[in-house]
Amino acid sequence: MFITRFAPSPTGPLHLGHAYSAMLAHDRAEAERGTFLLRIDDLDRSRCRAEWEVQIFDDLAWLGLTWPKPVMRQSERLPVYRSALAGLWEMGLLYPCHCSRADIRAAAYAPQEGAALHGPDGLIYPGTCRPATPPAGPVPDHAALRLDMARALATLDEPPEFFEQGRKIIPDNMVQTVGDVVLARRDMGASYHLAVVLDDAEQKISHVIRGADLLEATQIHVLLQRLLRLPTPVYHHHVLIRDENGKRLAKRDDARAIATYRAEGRSPRDIRRMVGL
Known part of the structure; x- marks a missing residue:
């Protein structure tokens, strides 16, 4: 059974890099007739905010992604x-x-x-x-x-x-x-x-799909x-979405937040085209 996940931290708005990672995992799960899970990485209670978690659910649903509920939260x-x-x-x-x-x-x-x-x-x-x-x-x-x-x-x-x-x-x-x-x-x-x-073991994750910035951490x-x-899942570390200067996106880069593009009237299809999907 193919099971993968997307595990964002509610510490700021999701940007194009998050959209790419989440949609890539969701597409792969659909292609394999498997399961895509959403997990909330909220260990850092000093930085996590309830409003950002709400925004995560809203943005991902707007992109057309679905997942089983309730979601796992690390704080629990x-x-x-x-x-x-x-x-x-x-x-x-x-x-x-x-x-x-x-x-x-x-x-x-x-x-x-x-x-x-x-x-x-x-x-x-x-x-x-x-x-x-x-x-x-x-x-x-x-x-x-x-x-x-x-x-x-x-x-x-x-x-x-x-x-x-x-x-x-x-x-x-x-x-x-x-x-x-x-x-x-x-x-x-x-x-x-x-x-x-x-968490991956508890959710029986078979395939981990995440950014290349975490490749070095995989050995740990x-x-x-x-x-x-x-068990050890199969790993896939995808390319990172970068700005016009080659710098990888960060949550503080609100100009590339999914919510910003939504407010400008862009569609989920536009987002897919922008990240190469």
Whole structure:
């Protein structure tokens, strides 16, 4: 059964890039006689707004997309994420981190470190809080938790490979190129990486269709799937919709918001033509 999804965050208006991703997934599901799901990524409660969620439903319906109801919301799944974190903690793969972004930046750019390295989450964590042995006791509450990448990889019999549009991808040296990623944030309970993996498994997602900007993150997701004994979907990372200067669109780019084009009298067919569908 072909099942895919579109999982926007209600932190601003959907733009042409969102329209392309959602319509591409919806078209593929229809072609495969499968299911297209809408999921709301609302972990960041400080930035999510109810009015933006309403706008998401309205814009997607206007584009002609349909999906089963009710939709899954990440804010309602915190106990599931916490349970997964507890399992990884018991495996000795997590540790609390008290570094701020400024701390990480200062350590990464220290003269003795050489050129700072960047990974899927930005600056690669220098390991400041990483303990020599796994921490004991209960999982800390309201603490940032990082995955000990070296220990995690050591538990696997084979690297976390995946298929991207039929091409096998085998990540190389994730300790150096990815680092110890955050799986739980102080203010959100879970990170995007952990939530998306658990949500895809819960919804039995067979195919993940998303932007090329998330291709580097996929190796993290496949690693977590292996650690948590979850299935790995087939991945398709599509091209990004960019402006006339080649810059990828962001939610703050209201000039290319779907709602703006609607207000100008454009049709869903116009939007499809604008994004190459």
